[in-house]
Amino acid sequence: MQRIDCVFGIAVAILALAFVSFGVPTISDEWRQSGTTRYFTMGPRFYPYVAGWLCVVFGALMAVRPQAGLPDMIDIRSDARWRVPALMAIAFGYVVLMQVLGFVLASAAMLAVALATFGVRRWYVILPVVVVAPLAIKLLFLRVFALVLPGGMFELPWVLG
Amino acid sequence: MDLVLTVAQDILSPLNLLVLFAGVVGGMVVGAIPGLTVTMAIALSIPFTLSMGPTPSLLMLLGIYCAGTYGGSISAILLNAPGTPACAATAADGYELAKQGKAYKALRMAIIASIYGGLFSTAVLIVLAPQIAEFALRFGPPELAMLLVFSLTVVGSLSGDSIPKGLFAAALGMALATVGSDPMLAVPRFTFGQFELFDGFAYIPLLIGLFALAEMFGQAESGFRTGGALMPLKGADPEGSRVTRDDLRRCAIPIFRSGFLGVFVGILPGLGSSIATFLGYAETKRVAKDPSRFGKGAIEGVAASESANNAVTGATLIPLLALSIPGDGVTAIILGAFLIQGVTPGPLIFLQNPDIVYTVYLGLIAANILMGIVAVVAMRPMVTVLKVPKRVLYPIILMVCVAGSYAIRNNVFDVYVMLGAGLLGYVLRLFNIPVAPLLVAFILTRPFEEALRQALVSSEGDLTVFVTRPIAAFFVVLTVLAILFTARRNLRGGGLRTGD
Numbered sequence: 001m002q003r004i005d006c007v008f009g010i011a012v013a014i015l016a017l018a019f020v021s022f023g024v025p026t027i028s029d030e031w032r033q034s035g036t037t038r039y040f041t042m043g044p045r046f047y048p049y050v051a052g053w054l055c056v057v058f059g060a061l062m063a064v065r066p067q068a069g070l071p072d073m074i075d076i077r078s079d080a081r082w083r084v085p086a087l088m089a090i091a092f093g094y095v096v097l098m099q100v101l102g103f104v105l106a107s108a109a110m111l112a113v114a115l116a117t118f119g120v121r122r123w124y125v126i127l128p129v130v131v132v133a134p135l136a137i138k139l140l141f142l143r144v145f146a147l148v149l150p151g152g153m154f155e156l157p158w159v160l161g
Numbered sequence: 162m163d164l165v166l167t168v169a170q171d172i173l174s175p176l177n178l179l180v181l182f183a184g185v186v187g188g189m190v191v192g193a194i195p196g197l198t199v200t201m202a203i204a205l206s207i208p209f210t211l212s213m214g215p216t217p218s219l220l221m222l223l224g225i226y227c228a229g230t231y232g233g234s235i236s237a238i239l240l241n242a243p244g245t246p247a248c249a250a251t252a253a254d255g256y257e258l259a260k261q262g263k264a265y266k267a268l269r270m271a272i273i274a275s276i277y278g279g280l281f282s283t284a285v286l287i288v289l290a291p292q293i294a295e296f297a298l299r300f301g302p303p304e305l306a307m308l309l310v311f312s313l314t315v316v317g318s319l320s321g322d323s324i325p326k327g328l329f330a331a332a333l334g335m336a337l338a339t340v341g342s343d344p345m346l347a348v349p350r351f352t353f354g355q356f357e358l359f360d361g362f363a364y365i366p367l368l369i370g371l372f373a374l375a376e377m378f379g380q381a382e383s384g385f386r387t388g389g390a391l392m393p394l395k396g397a398d399p400e401g402s403r404v405t406r407d408d409l410r411r412c413a414i415p416i417f418r419s420g421f422l423g424v425f426v427g428i429l430p431g432l433g434s435s436i437a438t439f440l441g442y443a444e445t446k447r448v449a450k451d452p453s454r455f456g457k458g459a460i461e462g463v464a465a466s467e468s469a470n471n472a473v474t475g476a477t478l479i480p481l482l483a484l485s486i487p488g489d490g491v492t493a494i495i496l497g498a499f500l501i502q503g504v505t506p507g508p509l510i511f512l513q514n515p516d517i518v519y520t521v522y523l524g525l526i527a528a529n530i531l532m533g534i535v536a537v538v539a540m541r542p543m544v545t546v547l548k549v550p551k552r553v554l555y556p557i558i559l560m561v562c563v564a565g566s567y568a569i570r571n572n573v574f575d576v577y578v579m580l581g582a583g584l585l586g587y588v589l590r591l592f593n594i595p596v597a598p599l600l601v602a603f604i605l606t607r608p609f610e611e612a613l614r615q616a617l618v619s620s621e622g623d624l625t626v627f628v629t630r631p632i633a634a635f636f637v638v639l640t641v642l643a644i645l646f647t648a649r650r651n652l653r654g655g656g657l658r659t660g661d
Contacts, residue, residue, distance in 0.1 A: 004592065005592070008592045009325075012329065016336075019336070023351065026351075027343075027348065027349075027350050027351075028348050028349070042613075042614050042617055043343075043346070043348075044343035044345075044346055044348040044350055046614075047335070047339055047606075047610045047613075048336065048339040048350060048351075050335070051332055051333075051335035051336035051338075051339060051606075052336060054328070054329075054331075054332035054335065055329060055332045055333060055336060058325045058326075058328050058329035058332055059329060061325035061329075062323075062325045062326060062329060065325065083381040083382060083384065084378050084381050084382050084587070086381075087377065087378060087381045087559075088378070088580075088584065090556075090559075091374070091559060091563075091580055091583070092580060094559070094563065095563060095573065095576050095577065095580065098563065098567075098573075098576075099573055103564065103567075107560045107563075110556065110559070110560065111556050111557070111560065114555075114556035114559070115552070115553065115556055118381075118552040118555075118556075119552060120550070120552055120553060125553060129553060129556075129557065133557050133560065134560065137560060137561060137564055138564075141208075141564055141568055145208075145209050145211065145212045145213075145568075146212045147208065147211060147212065147568035148568070148571060149564055149567060149568060150567065150573070
């Protein structure tokens with residue numbers, strides 16, 4: 001028995017059931033009172049109900065008929081378990097920091113932390129990447145594609161030109 | 162004819178050629194690096210197309226698509242680590258040839274087969290797409306709704322290894338697409354008062370998260386490993402690097418046959434190039450006089466798998482151009498690029514925007530030719546890319562993901578959507594749930610909901626409208642057959658498998 005599929009399927013079915021029971025009814029149903037919409041047989045709730053019930057059905061199917069050949073539990077190598085949460089934390093922190101420091105400085109900080117975290121120790125690799133990559137991306141977006149990236153508190157005037 | 166010449170002239174302008182060249186080189190580099198997929202490359206390049214016109218943006222995406230599909234063979238042959246899942250079969254014989262000092266021969270045969278596959282599928286696209294589109298002009302809302310039901314069912318049930326999982330991914334995509342204003346009455350759904358959600362989740366951050374960031378999390382889990390030892394390009398014997406007349410003679414039929422199989426698989430939604438490659442390889446091995454040579458350095462194995470996977474490129478664009486139905490993740494993203502440019506693929510594109518259609522045709526031909534030139538001229542520098550450690554590459558890609566998501570609407574909210582989508586994609590990946598059906602369903606939901614509700618408004622709520630009109634009924638029958646076929650396949654425990 002592939003426990004992993006059973007657990008996931010049950011979780012999906014319960015969440016989807018909550019979605020159709022509590023989420024979909026939050027959609028306004030006042031359109032029915034409008035005289036101009038009397039020809040509409042389905043309102044804005046119809047499609048979310050369909051999608052939600054499909055999730056319930058397929059979640060239940062995953063639980064009762066798990067995929068063959070899968071392990072009972074998710075198998076992540078023990079030495080790799082910290083890397084995904086670390087990368088997620090770095091990504092989230094980077095976005096928060098970007099709003100304060102701007103794209104270039106936040107990117108430089110993120111790159112330095114990420115490279116160090118994932119085992120890059122040589123300064124002659126870290127330094128060029130940290131300095132050149134954020135500036136190159138900022139200039140590429142701004143000058144070539146006319147797309148603005150966050151300036152933050154310390155916008156570099158010479159970059160914006 | 163005048164229009165064809167005008168489009169050709171436009172494509173051959175220096176700026177457009179430069180963009181195509183950038184797409185081809187970028188695609189080949191990304192395709193060659195194991196762990197970076199074509200889908201990821203196309204997703205990340207979408208923000209760059211925002212400030213371009215339709216012609217250069219399409220050329221860039223087509224260049225990435227064609228060259229990226231081929232690029233996977235470089236690392237498959239030299240590293241025994243396929244750059245893309247579609248090149249897994251290439252590694253079986255390509256790496257063996259490289260170990261025998263014949264890496265150049267394998268790479269040259271791969272490019273010959275890839276160019277043939279790409280050009281053959283483009284020819285099929287040119288012949289078939291207008292015919293299908295002309296037929297599709299007869300579709301009203303009931304026919305369109307049932308066609309989309311059929312597409313969603315096929316994509317969901319054929320992607321991945323399990324029907325419930327594929328269909329769940331499609332249903333999840335449908336649920337996510339309901340966020341935002343209702344398409345008929347503009348009633349807000351699940352917006353929680355956030356004005357950023359009134360138009361629904363922005364498409365580009367979602368796909369960058371699902372395909373690029375989720376892949377990055379997956380690579381972090383595996384410790385950013387690269388694969389086997391990098392084989393040298395040239396062996397001691399220079400004769401071993403040449404593709405001889407005898408090699409071409411032996412590979413001609415496998416290339417033709419696999420090209421045909423690749424086109425057939427590419428037209429069907431939900432299958433993808435991985436299946437085409439394995440079908441082409443398996444069929445070539447099955448009919449070979451000495452099947453025991455396969456897996457030990459048979460050049461026909463490389464030729465067959467590369468012809469098949471590149472033959473998918475043009476074929477997947479047939480349902481996209483003619484019916485506005487993306488069959489896999491890559492074409493779903495290309496559909497998004499069309500929409501960003503204000504062009505809606507579908508039967509009417511052949512009447513309203515024939516220039517765009519010719520741009521796709523000629524762009525594919527130009528991309529395949531340029532891919533051949535770049536592969537021949539710049540193979541050596543291309544190989545040095547394989548030496549860049551992924552632990553350096555991925556933080557830079559994270560930076561591009563964030564920049565691309567932000568630049569769409571100058572909005573940090575979209576960056577959080579991208580992070581959320583990355584997390585969702587990673588969780589789905591952990592549970593072996595395919596992501597492509599989610600994206601395809603997300604894109605098709607709005608037209609599907611519109612068509613469904615329009616059909617029911619016009620029939621005053623009578624559901625028989627879907628079975629009394631012949632074309633709609635035909636799609637209902639096809640949907641039922643597709644479900645029965647896949648259920649039977651699933652019960653027997655065998656069947657097809659997609660890697661992307």
